[in-house]
Amino acid sequence: MQLRVTNLLVGSCRSFKVYHSTYSSKVSQKCSSLIYQSNGDPEKVVELIESTLSKPSKSEVMVRMLAATINPADMNMIQGIYPIKPPLPAVGGNEGVGEILMVGSDVKDFQVGDRVLSIIPGWGTWRTHANSRADQFIKISKDLPVVSAATLSVNPCTAYRMLKDFVKLEKGDVIIQNGANSAVGQAVIQIAAELQVRTINIVRNRPDLSKLVDHLNSLGATHVLTDDLLRSPEVKEILEDLPKPKLGLNTVGGKSAADLLKHMEAGSTLVTYGGMSKQPLMVPTGLLIFNDVKLSGFWMSRWTAENMRSQEQRNMIQWLTDLVMAGKLKPPKHEVISFSEFKMGIHKTMQPFTGKKQILLMNGLDGSAVDPSSEKSDPPKT
Secondary structure, rough: OOOOOOOOOOHHHHHOOOOOOOOOOOOOEEEEEEEEEOOOOOOHHHEEEEEEOOOOOOEEEEEEEEEEEEEEEHHHHHHOOOOOOOOOOOOOOEEEEEEEEEEOOOOOOOOOOOEEEEEOOOOOOOEEEEEEEEEEEEOOOOOHHHHHHHHOHHHHHHHHHHHHHHOOOEEEEEEEOOOOOOOHHHHHHHHHOOOEEEEEEEEEEOOOOHHHHHHHHHOOOOOOHHHHHOOOOHHHHHOOOOOOEEEEEEOOOOHHHHHHHHOOOOOOOOEEEOOOOOOOOOOHHHHHOOOOOOOEEOOOOHHHHOOOOHHHHHHHHHHHHHHOOOOOOOOOEEEEEEEEHHHHHHHHHHHOOOOOEEEHHHHHOOOOOOOOOOOOOOOOOO
């Protein structure tokens, strides 16, 4: 499938407040964008460009971005090794939350002040303002905290779809996942807990393991095990009271995928959505033949492209929004940085085994501000 690309706080985030200015129908708006003219090293090719936007056309809206994430997939896209390749020059970023400043005369579904998410893969969220067609956005609740809204459209949606689309899970069922400390993994734990589905969560061993285990348990994990413990004889006793998992979620690949399969029910499904180890998927032949395990893959960008503006997409966003507002879906471990600190955010995202998601806050460049008393979250490092 070829994706067409158009690129032109509950919990610790509760203290973020965005203050709004009154905007008139002025003809132009200054804009700052993080642009790459060519593919390459993100730390070298991304640059801050100033420009001026004219008034949006009849079918467009002008959006002021409030916050945007820096994700590993963004780095791959800039490097030119991701399946989505925006035409160059391109604005970086795939995820973020914005606010409508102006609406074109033909736009009926939005009004000034609405909060929105882009639904176009590769749209380019690393900018303070943009004019785009109204049908490239989906409206979200204004009550969502900024950081929760900015991190809603990729990782929680990925977790939701994998839990909903591959196996019919009932209350009391069990799933198993590796990379459980990732942003998707944390969302899986919380969404599964809401569905009353139990989770076996596999992580790498590390010096601060106890802090990580405590954190994942606080999100609703049933068991948190290291990959070494999963391979040991002792694991049988630990998991003896649980049914075998019907669903496995693999973001690591290599031997780790095989380790999941060895503990899964006959006829179960393993969904691969990442390849952190950069190793080929290793599946024992016997499990395919005698256990009839099924292998599948999932890519959120494909699902979004195939379900754009659908009622199912709207239902998913609303369900996740309700979970956030109920305090049952917290954003991943993160660090909020100002838009002008983008180089630091890119550098940290490029580091192996980075512990926190970097979130750009468009602060002070466009009349918006963040309450200076806001506290940045600092949960345990993963």
